[in-house]
Amino acid sequence: MNLPFSTDWWVWIAAICTLAMFSILYRDNPIYRVAEHIFVGLALGYGLSITWHQALWPIALRPLFVEGQLILIIPFCIGLLFFTRIIPKLSWLVRIPIALALGWGSGVSIPRVFRASIFHQMKASLVRPEMFEGSVWPGIWAIILLLGILATLSYFFFSRKEKGPLTPVSKVGIVFIMIGFGATFGLTVMSRISLLIGRVQFLLRDWLYIIPK
Amino acid sequence: MLKRRIPLMLTLVLGIAMMIQFFIPHRYSQVIYDTSIEWYRIAYSFAFILGLSSFITHHWRKIRHKKEGWHYSPVALGAMIVMTVVGLIGLTPGMNWLPVNWQGQQVSVFTYLFRNFYNNMMVPLGATMFSVLAFYIASAAYRSFRAKSLISILLLSAAFVVMLSIIFYNVLPLGDIGEWVLSVPNMAAKRGIFLGASLAGIATSLKIILGIERGYLGGTK
Incomplete structure (x- = not known):
């Protein structure tokens, strides 16, 4: 029997999610709030799964604990320092990974930003004689x-x-x-x-x- | 004192080292750079886990103390736990527990659920959330845009030309005018702002490396 709508229940779930989000156009309501919280929860779960499968397991935990690359203890310990903020007496240690991230990020970005965002942009903005060849526009x-x-x-x-x-x-x-x-x-x-x-x-x-x- | 001095020293040393690395065209220099990126990814994936623990604590407290809107917290926590479980199991290479048919191929039920949660829940919810902004932008523009001066007329005209050029792309000369607005005056403004922002970014990075900007250290102790 050909029904005038989809019989795939995943399509129904997607449609209900869509309508729940659109319900905010009427006013703030519990259906919208539930949809919003489901989205936040799913996004976090998705992020955690991807972080585990693309970073934590293949480049940290497996090389360190399975393949025995002991040098990776250093970034591992730097990462663990983030959790010192839970312990009041050691909470100042959380500044170390933040300081390393900012120092590394700043050092890496300065010459690269100069090259990509300043020199290349300036070069692209110059008026060159060949621009007038063919048409003047x-x-x-x-x-x-x-x-x-x-x-x-x-x-x-x-x-x-x-x-x-x-x-x-x-x-x-x-x-x-x-x-x-x-x-x-x-x-x-x-x-x-x-x-x-x-x-x-x-x-x-x-x-x-x-x-x- | 050391509690502030040690992080400042680390920032200074690492910042200068990474700047110097850029100017050394040697294989070892590249190896150092590649290793640093990998270490960065390892160390800062823990930051994500810390953020996650804050999320769990926040919602757990809300439920425990029955704060306003606490009924929604179990929904957020439940969605997070379910997605994490199906993601951690379902994305494992070679996973074939409880096989089901998905688009003509046999996959684990966890992989099936992960893909469907993503395609039929996360994507529609996210796309609809951002599409709703179309209504808010239109309503805000209607209330605030007034053609009172030359520059406000310019702003309005540019917006209309670009919108109409996208809608009537094939109707000449609208498409051409829209493209010209985007690639000449718009590009000039964007590039000017971009150059200024890049210089400001470099100045801020230098301030961080030299320890002039130290807001990231928090408190005074």
């Missing part, structure tokens, strides 16, 4: 791009009081910034709308068969 857009970047940077230049030639330049900067914020807003709205279309499509197509597959 790519070159003109590149000039506008470069001027826009300089104007935007001048708007955020707070080391000197804004007066003299800096004032009109930073006013041009705010024009670019506002267009940038507007475009970002438009993109964000559209990404949320596409998610919404996806959920409505699921309900009407996969669950209720109103839209043909």
Whole structure:
């Protein structure tokens, strides 16, 4: 018998989850709160399973306890220091893994950020003669791009009081910034709308068969 | 005193060592970098477990003291425990306990449950939660966007052009105008902000390494 809706009970569960989340549009209610707590619990359980199978077991516990790579005791002990915050007398030791993470992260990021986010971005913003070959427009857009970047940077230049030639330049900067914020807003709205279309499509197509597959 | 000095020294030494490592194009230098990444992953997976223990303690206290909304805590804890159990067992390579049919292949019931909890619960719940934001963004925009000055008109126009260009992508010249807005004025603003943020990030990293920024140490003892 062909029923006008899905008979797969996992599709029903997905549909109920979707409707429970949408119920917040009416007002805060227990069904939404249950769905929200299920999501948090599932996400944490998922994270723990992935952490175990991709980090803790294959690169820490198995090499250390099964393969006997004793050097791994060092990161293992650093990790265990996180739990000293439970013991009031030793709680200051939790600063050590945090300090190591910040020191390592800062040291690793400084030269790499310089290369990827400063030099490469500056290089990509330069106006080159070949941009004018064929059509003149790519070159003109590149000039506008470069001027826009300089104007935007001048708007955020707070080391000197804004007066003299800096004032009109930073006013041009705010024009670019506002267009940038507007475009970002438009993109964000559209990404949320596409998610919404996806959920409505699921309900009407996969669950209720109103839209043909 | 040592309780603050030791972490500061570790940050300084490790920060400078990792900066120097970047400029040494030698095989051993790369080995040190790769090993440090692996050690970082090992050590900081414990931080995740610590976060998890905080989550359990928080909800356990809520249930014990019957705080407001405590009825939802068993739901969160239950979902977490069930997903953890099916994930830990179901993702084990070669796991074939209690085999069931899933999309034409034989998998363990734990793997089957893990995949279905993910595909039919986590994904719909997460996608719907973020799709609901479409309504809130639209309502907030309706209440706050007012074309009162030139720059607010620019912001509104850019947003409309980008949205319309996505909807009517094939209707010329809307698609082209939208692409131009994204790749020229929008890119200029983004790149300017990105350059500034990167410089600020480098300055903050230097402050951390040199011990000027020490908020992460917490308290004063």
